[in-house]
Amino acid sequence: MIEIKKVSKSIKEQTILKNITITVKDGNCIGLVGHNGSGKTMLLKAVSGFTKIDSGEIWVDGKQIVFGKEYIKNTGIILEQPPFITYLTGLENLLILANIQKKITKEDVIQTLKKVGLSEAQNKKVRNYSLGMKQRLRIAQAIMENPQILILDEPFNGLDKESVKEIQELLIEYKNKGTTILLTSHDERHIDYLCDQVYELERGELVE
Numbered sequence: 001m002i003e004i005k006k007v008s009k010s011i012k013e014q015t016i017l018k019n020i021t022i023t024v025k026d027g028n029c030i031g032l033v034g035h036n037g038s039g040k041t042m043l044l045k046a047v048s049g050f051t052k053i054d055s056g057e058i059w060v061d062g063k064q065i066v067f068g069k070e071y072i073k074n075t076g077i078i079l080e081q082p083p084f085i086t087y088l089t090g091l092e093n094l095l096i097l098a099n100i101q102k103k104i105t106k107e108d109v110i111q112t113l114k115k116v117g118l119s120e121a122q123n124k125k126v127r128n129y130s131l132g133m134k135q136r137l138r139i140a141q142a143i144m145e146n147p148q149i150l151i152l153d154e155p156f157n158g159l160d161k162e163s164v165k166e167i168q169e170l171l172i173e174y175k176n177k178g179t180t181i182l183l184t185s186h187d188e189r190h191i192d193y194l195c196d197q198v199y200e201l202e203r204g205e206l207v208e
Protein backbone atom coordinates (compact mmCIF):
# COMPACT_ATOMS: atom_id res chain seq x y z
CA MET A 1 0.00 0.00 0.00
CA ILE A 2 1.17 3.50 -0.85
CA GLU A 3 0.14 6.24 1.56
CA ILE A 4 0.75 9.84 0.58
CA LYS A 5 -0.15 11.96 3.60
CA LYS A 6 -0.45 15.74 3.45
CA VAL A 7 2.59 16.10 1.20
CA SER A 8 3.75 19.59 0.31
CA LYS A 9 6.76 20.85 -1.58
CA SER A 10 7.90 24.24 -2.79
CA ILE A 11 10.87 25.23 -4.89
CA LYS A 12 12.03 28.76 -4.20
CA GLU A 13 8.76 30.67 -3.89
CA GLN A 14 6.73 28.31 -6.05
CA THR A 15 4.31 25.78 -4.57
CA ILE A 16 4.85 22.53 -6.45
CA LEU A 17 2.72 20.21 -4.29
CA LYS A 18 0.17 21.33 -1.75
CA ASN A 19 -1.22 19.10 0.98
CA ILE A 20 -1.62 16.00 -1.18
CA THR A 21 -3.23 12.95 0.42
CA ILE A 22 -3.75 9.81 -1.65
CA THR A 23 -3.86 6.14 -0.69
CA VAL A 24 -3.15 3.42 -3.22
CA LYS A 25 -4.32 0.07 -1.93
CA ASP A 26 -2.50 -3.11 -2.91
CA GLY A 27 -3.48 -4.23 -6.38
CA ASN A 28 -5.22 -0.96 -7.20
CA CYS A 29 -4.42 1.38 -10.04
CA ILE A 30 -4.52 5.10 -9.32
CA GLY A 31 -4.12 7.71 -12.04
CA LEU A 32 -2.99 11.30 -11.87
CA VAL A 33 -4.04 13.72 -14.56
CA GLY A 34 -3.40 17.41 -14.96
CA HIS A 35 -1.97 20.06 -17.23
CA ASN A 36 1.74 20.43 -17.94
CA GLY A 37 3.49 21.60 -14.82
CA SER A 38 0.68 20.62 -12.43
CA GLY A 39 3.02 18.51 -10.29
CA LYS A 40 2.35 14.95 -11.46
CA THR A 41 5.98 14.03 -12.07
CA MET A 42 7.08 15.68 -8.84
CA LEU A 43 4.58 13.62 -6.86
CA LEU A 44 5.84 10.39 -8.43
CA LYS A 45 9.42 11.45 -7.67
CA ALA A 46 8.46 12.11 -4.06
CA VAL A 47 6.77 8.71 -3.73
CA SER A 48 9.87 7.04 -5.17
CA GLY A 49 12.13 8.88 -2.73
CA PHE A 50 13.92 10.82 -5.48
CA THR A 51 13.03 14.29 -4.25
CA LYS A 52 12.77 15.94 -0.86
CA ILE A 53 9.38 17.00 0.45
CA ASP A 54 8.90 19.94 2.82
CA SER A 55 6.13 18.41 4.91
CA GLY A 56 3.90 15.37 5.06
CA GLU A 57 4.80 11.71 4.91
CA ILE A 58 5.02 8.96 2.36
CA TRP A 59 4.72 5.33 3.42
CA VAL A 60 5.06 2.29 1.18
CA ASP A 61 4.30 -1.14 2.61
CA GLY A 62 4.81 0.16 6.13
CA LYS A 63 8.17 1.84 5.42
CA GLN A 64 8.56 5.59 5.36
CA ILE A 65 10.13 6.92 2.17
CA VAL A 66 12.70 9.58 3.00
CA PHE A 67 14.80 11.32 0.34
CA GLY A 68 18.44 10.30 0.65
CA LYS A 69 17.64 7.58 3.19
CA GLU A 70 14.86 5.25 2.12
CA TYR A 71 13.72 4.95 -1.45
CA ILE A 72 10.96 2.75 -2.82
CA LYS A 73 11.76 -0.96 -3.25
CA ASN A 74 10.54 -3.70 -5.56
CA THR A 75 9.11 -1.13 -7.93
CA GLY A 76 9.27 -0.69 -11.69
CA ILE A 77 9.69 2.97 -12.49
CA ILE A 78 9.35 5.19 -15.54
CA LEU A 79 10.39 8.70 -14.55
CA GLU A 80 11.86 11.03 -17.16
CA GLN A 81 14.20 9.52 -19.70
CA PRO A 82 16.09 6.40 -18.66
CA PRO A 83 19.61 6.75 -19.98
CA PHE A 84 19.52 4.02 -22.59
CA ILE A 85 22.86 3.48 -24.27
CA THR A 86 21.95 4.31 -27.82
CA TYR A 87 24.77 2.43 -29.56
CA LEU A 88 23.67 -0.81 -27.90
CA THR A 89 20.56 -2.81 -28.81
CA GLY A 90 17.33 -2.81 -26.82
CA LEU A 91 18.11 -6.29 -25.56
CA GLU A 92 21.66 -5.35 -24.53
CA ASN A 93 20.35 -2.32 -22.65
CA LEU A 94 17.85 -4.37 -20.67
CA LEU A 95 20.44 -7.06 -19.96
CA ILE A 96 22.74 -4.46 -18.41
CA LEU A 97 19.89 -3.31 -16.15
CA ALA A 98 18.84 -6.89 -15.34
CA ASN A 99 22.42 -7.64 -14.34
CA ILE A 100 22.25 -5.11 -11.47
CA GLN A 101 19.88 -7.17 -9.33
CA LYS A 102 20.30 -10.50 -11.10
CA LYS A 103 16.68 -11.39 -10.37
CA ILE A 104 15.86 -12.42 -13.93
CA THR A 105 17.49 -14.34 -16.78
CA LYS A 106 18.18 -13.38 -20.38
CA GLU A 107 15.18 -15.49 -21.37
CA ASP A 108 12.97 -13.44 -19.01
CA VAL A 109 14.19 -10.25 -20.68
CA ILE A 110 13.48 -11.69 -24.12
CA GLN A 111 9.97 -12.66 -23.00
CA THR A 112 9.37 -9.13 -21.68
CA LEU A 113 10.51 -7.64 -24.99
CA LYS A 114 8.00 -9.94 -26.68
CA LYS A 115 5.24 -8.74 -24.33
CA VAL A 116 5.84 -5.10 -25.29
CA GLY A 117 6.03 -5.94 -29.00
CA LEU A 118 9.76 -5.40 -29.44
CA SER A 119 10.85 -8.92 -30.39
CA GLU A 120 11.70 -7.97 -33.95
CA ALA A 121 13.55 -4.85 -32.83
CA GLN A 122 15.40 -6.35 -29.88
CA ASN A 123 18.68 -6.63 -31.78
CA LYS A 124 18.43 -3.16 -33.31
CA LYS A 125 20.50 -0.34 -31.83
CA VAL A 126 18.39 1.97 -29.65
CA ARG A 127 19.56 5.00 -31.67
CA ASN A 128 17.54 3.56 -34.55
CA TYR A 129 14.37 3.14 -32.46
CA SER A 130 11.32 5.30 -33.12
CA LEU A 131 9.78 7.32 -30.29
CA GLY A 132 7.15 4.61 -29.75
CA MET A 133 9.78 1.86 -29.71
CA LYS A 134 11.79 3.73 -27.08
CA GLN A 135 8.64 4.09 -25.01
CA ARG A 136 7.97 0.35 -25.28
CA LEU A 137 11.54 -0.27 -24.13
CA ARG A 138 10.97 1.98 -21.11
CA ILE A 139 7.85 -0.01 -20.28
CA ALA A 140 9.78 -3.27 -20.67
CA GLN A 141 12.45 -1.91 -18.32
CA ALA A 142 9.81 -1.13 -15.71
CA ILE A 143 7.96 -4.46 -15.83
CA MET A 144 10.72 -6.95 -16.56
CA GLU A 145 11.47 -7.91 -12.93
CA ASN A 146 7.78 -8.41 -12.08
CA PRO A 147 7.73 -5.69 -9.45
CA GLN A 148 5.02 -5.42 -6.80
CA ILE A 149 4.54 -1.74 -7.66
CA LEU A 150 4.66 0.19 -10.94
CA ILE A 151 5.25 3.94 -10.93
CA LEU A 152 4.79 5.16 -14.46
CA ASP A 153 5.12 8.75 -15.59
CA GLU A 154 3.26 9.20 -18.88
CA PRO A 155 3.59 5.58 -20.05
CA PHE A 156 1.50 6.28 -23.17
CA ASN A 157 3.60 9.15 -24.48
CA GLY A 158 4.69 8.64 -28.06
CA LEU A 159 2.40 5.66 -28.61
CA ASP A 160 -0.15 5.47 -31.41
CA LYS A 161 -3.76 4.44 -30.79
CA GLU A 162 -3.16 0.72 -31.33
CA SER A 163 -0.05 0.74 -29.15
CA VAL A 164 -1.91 2.55 -26.37
CA LYS A 165 -4.46 -0.27 -26.40
CA GLU A 166 -1.77 -2.95 -26.31
CA ILE A 167 0.03 -1.33 -23.37
CA GLN A 168 -3.28 -0.78 -21.55
CA GLU A 169 -4.00 -4.50 -21.88
CA LEU A 170 -0.52 -5.32 -20.64
CA LEU A 171 -0.95 -3.09 -17.58
CA ILE A 172 -4.35 -4.63 -16.86
CA GLU A 173 -2.67 -8.04 -16.96
CA TYR A 174 -0.21 -6.82 -14.29
CA LYS A 175 -3.01 -5.27 -12.26
CA ASN A 176 -4.92 -8.54 -12.36
CA LYS A 177 -1.80 -10.28 -11.04
CA GLY A 178 -1.96 -7.93 -8.04
CA THR A 179 0.55 -5.25 -9.07
CA THR A 180 -0.12 -1.85 -7.50
CA ILE A 181 0.05 0.91 -10.12
CA LEU A 182 0.42 4.67 -9.78
CA LEU A 183 0.61 6.42 -13.12
CA THR A 184 0.20 9.80 -14.77
CA SER A 185 -1.22 10.97 -18.03
CA HIS A 186 -2.16 14.28 -19.56
CA ASP A 187 -4.97 12.41 -21.31
CA GLU A 188 -7.59 11.01 -18.95
CA ARG A 189 -8.97 8.77 -21.72
CA HIS A 190 -5.76 6.75 -21.68
CA ILE A 191 -6.03 5.81 -18.02
CA ASP A 192 -9.73 5.89 -17.21
CA TYR A 193 -10.12 2.33 -18.39
CA LEU A 194 -7.25 1.06 -16.24
CA CYS A 195 -7.65 2.99 -13.04
CA ASP A 196 -9.78 2.38 -9.96
CA GLN A 197 -9.59 6.10 -9.28
CA VAL A 198 -8.26 9.12 -11.13
CA TYR A 199 -7.15 12.29 -9.33
CA GLU A 200 -6.68 15.63 -10.98
CA LEU A 201 -3.84 17.92 -10.02
CA GLU A 202 -4.02 21.64 -10.66
CA ARG A 203 -1.00 23.78 -9.78
CA GLY A 204 0.09 21.21 -7.21
CA GLU A 205 -3.33 20.78 -5.59
CA LEU A 206 -5.76 17.89 -5.82
CA VAL A 207 -9.01 19.04 -7.34
CA GLU A 208 -10.74 15.67 -7.40
Ligand SMILES: Nc1ncnc2c1ncn2[C@@H]1O[C@H](COP(=O)(O)OP(=O)(O)OP(=O)(O)O)[C@@H](O)[C@H]1O
Binds near residue numbers: 011041
Ligand atom coordinates in the same frame (compact mmCIF):
# COMPACT_ATOMS: atom_id res chain seq x y z
N1 LIG B 1 14.13 21.12 -10.60
C1 LIG B 1 13.16 22.01 -10.60
N2 LIG B 1 13.38 23.28 -10.23
C2 LIG B 1 12.39 24.20 -10.21
N3 LIG B 1 11.13 23.93 -10.57
C3 LIG B 1 10.84 22.70 -10.98
C4 LIG B 1 11.83 21.67 -11.02
N4 LIG B 1 11.25 20.53 -11.45
C5 LIG B 1 9.96 20.83 -11.67
N5 LIG B 1 9.71 22.12 -11.39
C6 LIG B 1 8.41 22.80 -11.47
O1 LIG B 1 7.48 22.04 -10.74
C7 LIG B 1 6.18 22.13 -11.32
C8 LIG B 1 5.62 20.75 -11.50
O2 LIG B 1 6.39 20.06 -12.45
P1 LIG B 1 6.07 18.56 -12.87
O3 LIG B 1 7.19 18.11 -13.77
O4 LIG B 1 5.79 17.77 -11.68
O5 LIG B 1 4.74 18.74 -13.72
P2 LIG B 1 3.90 17.67 -14.55
O6 LIG B 1 2.51 17.77 -14.07
O7 LIG B 1 4.57 16.36 -14.50
O8 LIG B 1 4.00 18.27 -16.02
P3 LIG B 1 4.10 17.54 -17.46
O9 LIG B 1 2.73 17.08 -17.81
O10 LIG B 1 4.57 18.65 -18.33
O11 LIG B 1 5.09 16.43 -17.34
C9 LIG B 1 6.37 22.92 -12.63
O12 LIG B 1 5.97 24.25 -12.41
C10 LIG B 1 7.86 22.85 -12.88
O13 LIG B 1 8.31 24.00 -13.54
